[in-house]
Amino acid sequence: MNRKKTLKQQHQGISTVLAFTLIPLSGFATDIYIPSLPSMAAALGVSDIQVQMTLSLFLISYGVAQLFVGSLLDSFGRYKINLISLLVFALASIIIANTSSIYLIYAMRIIHGITVGAIVVSKRAFFVDVFSGDKLKHYLSMFSIIWATAPIIAPFVGGYLQNYFGWQANFYFLAGFAVIIFILELIFSGETIKQRMPFNIKIISTVYQEMISTASFTLGIVMLGLSYSMVMIYNMTGPFIIEHRLGLSPIVAGYSSLILGAAVMLGGFIGKSTINKPFNKKLIVNLSIQLLFGIFMFIYTGFAASLYSMIFFAFMIHACSGYTFNSFFTFCLSRFPKNAGIASGLTGGINYVIVSFLSYCIILFIPAKDQYNLNYSYLILIALSAIVMFIIFKMTGKKIS
Template identity: 80%
Template sequence: MFTTPLKPKNQQIATLLAFSLIPMSGFATDIYIPSLPTMAQNLGVSQLAVQLTLGMFLISYGVSQLFVGSLLDSFGRYRINLISLLIFAVASIVIANTANIYIIYAMRIVHGITVGAIVVSKRAYFVDVYKGDQLKNYLSMFSIIWATAPIVAPFVGGYLQNYFGWQANFYFLALFAVTILILELIFSGETIKQPMVFSLKKIASVYSSMIGTASFTLGIVMLGLSYSMVMVYNMTGPFIIEHELGLSPITAGYCSLLLGGAVMLGGFLGKATINKPFVKKLSVNLLLQCLFCLTMFGSVFFVENLYSMVFFAFIIHASSGYTFNTFFTFCLSRFPKNAGIASGLTGGINYVIVSFLSYGIIAAIPAKDQLNLTYSYAVLIILSLATMFIIFKQYNKAVKG
């Protein structure tokens, strides 16, 4: 049953199910973003302690992807995906029924590991099933589909928090996982055509080859920097809105919904310009991002309110979505023969970068006001410009060679 090949008649439904799981990492973080201030108060811990629940997830999610790809390429996608969905649901219920922050930390680590397996298996699904332009088209849709999480999840989470409390967010996640699990059992199946022999030496060789490819590794660094801009806001925005501006979790949810729409807009623009010159379009995008960050600095001295903060954040997040879409498509299609490992490395290194970088930035620049948020964006944009400069040099070297 757990190794039954995907039936051709179910391919369309299985593809929709795969797309529904692509944003799961975002749902697992973004749905309880409006609840962060309330969780800190109810659990009797500091802001930084409850923000660490996001960091724990990101670190475990990133690290698990570094290794799960080889398991998926050797033992298949389907069975590992089903087991992970079940464990994720159980961990969500445990979180909803505890007031111990350390148990929550442990379950968030479980969340990260299981979501890593789920998302990597579904990315590999597309490489297994589709080829050529159709595959390229689907891969370019990943960041767009992924962006539904920061749009929908905080919006839903804000209402769940307001009417039922923070625990409702985790019951919602459990229900979502169980529903998809049942549908996967009915409609999905195994898609890997030729499993790789599980040899540590061979796997290490593949990992080494991929990481040693400069364009691939630098692309992942850009993914981490672009998503860190979104995550820094996610970890600080609710505290600015609810504590500094005195507004409700529902308002925080609406703001996150709008900024999630910005990431999706950037993804659509990335898909629309998929055939444009690679370095040129990204250079223009980063320069625009830099310009608006400087404008955001200037605006703080004249006007500082919810509308100005969200306006500039929207533009910066849209630019981040554009960068993310472009590099994500490139990295995932770079090594089609080892789709699981390539997907795992792409997501894994990306989220390790995001977890350490975003948590480090909010620890150094606390969630205080729009000015501090601007400083956080500026640090990440400067790092992005430096990375793009290295990519540009690599590109010129390849052209001349």
């Protein structure tokens, strides 16, 4: 953990793979125990909303942490902060697996959010440090696609862990994953920052102010929050609908989340393939398709609601969300290359604050009761997305550049 250790040229390929491996950690930290939410509530003797709070606390601490960690990474480097965060994350996971106190779990999930924030922001900044030009743009457009591996793999694994070993196994898995990556990072990675920014509050505040006052950047982050909220709403309500309302197993809930994770990844791939298409036009088409499927879901649910219809319509809506997320994520992260850590932190931070606030408020007022409530949640978020898109086009002269 020598502070002066820098990334060796011969290890750049392996280090890049490790960076991509850590990009979806935020998703793994939430999605792996989604099939376990009903069982956790029963085992801990708490209500559904109390166990759902473990997701919200992670999201808001993850978001808030990113707002500040970017400046630390730009001032003190990426490598050492990343290593320390991996170890603390592993320890918090072990504590969660060995307690029956929901309040201690809340505290550890907040620590999870802070450490994952530091890890993910450092790895986003890694790509801006190491790559440039078209190669950098290519890698940035890959972020949302790589991130989408978490909602595909994690609930699938989590469903089986829950079914055969119980909810605690999910957190032992997270701890083991973090320790393995820590060892590999120690061997193959190193510091990548080229020029450290002085840790001067006034200078840092000026940079933050410049970024936040850029309308297209800030509103782009709002679009990220709205698109990911659609995914998170399902994550927080879907297992309860499947396991309580439909009477199916955690494995079925895991497979359903896997399918919807694939939808987000599909949307990301389509977004990447249309990266050079006119920005406004493609986003309007995408949002129109999403609205149509939201309306069709509402109509169809009244006639023949089933697991298959819910997953089909949710798949189409999530694919459109993945497209929106990919398009705006690439745009926001490439906006301020000279302050990659802060830009990455603000992008992820504000996004997850929006997601945590919106998703919790929506499930509080529209609880995980049935497919109608899930559909209402989707329609609210789609309507908000349309409003924000209209404002973006108005404020940026109808063209994002």
